[in-house]
Amino acid sequence: MAPADPVAGARALVTGASSGIGAALAVTLAREGATVALWARRADRLAEVLDAVRVHAPASQAFVVDLDDLDAIPARAAEVETALGGVDLLVNNAGIPKRRPMTALTRADLEEVMRVNFEAPVLLASALLPGMLARGHGRIVNVSSMGAHSAAARVGAYVASKAALEAYTEGLHLDLVGTGVDAHCFVPGTTRTEFSLPRAGNDAPFAPPGGMEPDAVAAALVAQVRSGEFEAFAADDLAATAAAKRRDPARFLAATAAHLLRTIDGE
Numbered sequence: 362m363a364p365a366d367p368v369a370g371a372r373a374l375v376t377g378a379s380s381g382i383g384a385a386l387a388v389t390l391a392r393e394g395a396t397v398a399l400w401a402r403r404a405d406r407l408a409e410v411l412d413a414v415r416v417h418a419p420a421s422q423a424f425v426v427d428l429d430d431l432d433a434i435p436a437r438a439a440e441v442e443t444a445l446g447g448v449d450l451l452v453n454n455a456g457i458p459k460r461r462p463m464t465a466l467t468r469a470d471l472e473e474v475m476r477v478n479f480e481a482p483v484l485l486a487s488a489l490l491p492g493m494l495a496r497g498h499g500r501i502v503n504v505s506s507m508g509a510h511s512a513a514a515r516v517g518a519y520v521a522s523k524a525a526l527e528a529y530t531e532g533l534h535l536d537l538v539g540t541g542v543d544a545h546c547f548v549p550g551t552t553r554t555e556f557s558l559p560r561a562g563n564d565a566p567f568a569p570p571g572g573m574e575p576d577a578v579a580a581a582l583v584a585q586v587r588s589g590e591f592e593a594f595a596a597d598d599l600a601a602t603a604a605a606k607r608r609d610p611a612r613f614l615a616a617t618a619a620h621l622l623r624t625i626d627g628e
């Protein structure tokens with residue numbers, strides 16, 4: 362039977378928990394009564410976040426996992442199930458940017474961003490679903506991006522990976538009807554994290570890190586888990602922008618193109 366509160370008492374797995382939104386989310390979930398498994402590659406950063414998480418949830422554990430290694434995902438997921446006794450809440454939060462115009466995109470760029478942002482979350486969900494289905498309850502939250510609802514200029518492959526994740530999540534949500542298990546899509550906008558810092562394999566950042574604080578984004582995600590909504594945006598203004606694009610995509614794209622032309626002219 363599903364617990365009255367999907368957060369308090371839950372055994373949660375958060376990917377990308379070494380920084381940014383995932384680190385804030387891991388601490389927030391722990392404060393709200395969940396035991397948390399943290400995944401990421403940087404052991405030192407994971408250890409710092411784990412210390413903060415264990416203040417609230419001492420049984421929480423960190424695992425050094427590279428999601429780019431798709432073949433390893435089922436065994437690594439089983440390791441968490443054994444450590445926590447099961448996973449009730451999976452948040453597929455880890456992600457990488459790919460700041461590169463489509464005109465310069467290489468096959469390696471495309472494959473990397475699709476592996477980490479799309480294939481890894483799907484394979485991880487597939488690995489944890491049998492346990493959730495057997496228990497008759499579970500939540501999978503896939504973290505998308507506002508880019509999939511607004512303008513994808515110079516980040517087309519990144520946005521395509523998130524759009525694929527959203528389409529998958531919708532299909533999963535429908536395939537899970539009546540099982541007690543559900544899938545959700547969470548959409549952050551620009552958030553003050555390391556995501557917008559310079560990094561290898563990417564063009565220069567468009568702007569210094571800015572936007573929402575990770576704690577506020579994490580709080581919105583936890584609220585979504587509790588409400589059970591299929592799709593939630595990190596803030597109301599993001600939902601309004603997405604709605605404006607849905608209402609009239611041609612007009613939205615034309616306005617974006619005009620803005621880009623003005624920017625190019627001003628460069």
Ligand SMILES: NC(=O)c1ccc[n+]([C@@H]2O[C@H](COP(=O)([O-])OP(=O)(O)OC[C@H]3O[C@@H](n4cnc5c(N)ncnc54)[C@H](OP(=O)(O)O)[C@@H]3O)[C@@H](O)[C@H]2O)c1
Nearest residue numbers: 377379380381382401402403427428455456551552554556
């Ligand atoms: N920041 C924004 O403006 C923004 C806007 C919209 C959507 N988002 C989405 O929000 C999510 C979190 O991003 P963030 O802003 O918190 O950025 P971040 O601080 O860079 O965090 C990304 C996390 O993903 C992990 N990660 C990246 N590649 C990985 C891999 N191969 N294996 C395992 N873990 C990996 C990183 O850990 P390690 O490097 O330690 O592995 C890190 O913990 C992403 O899905 C991103 O697309 C962010």
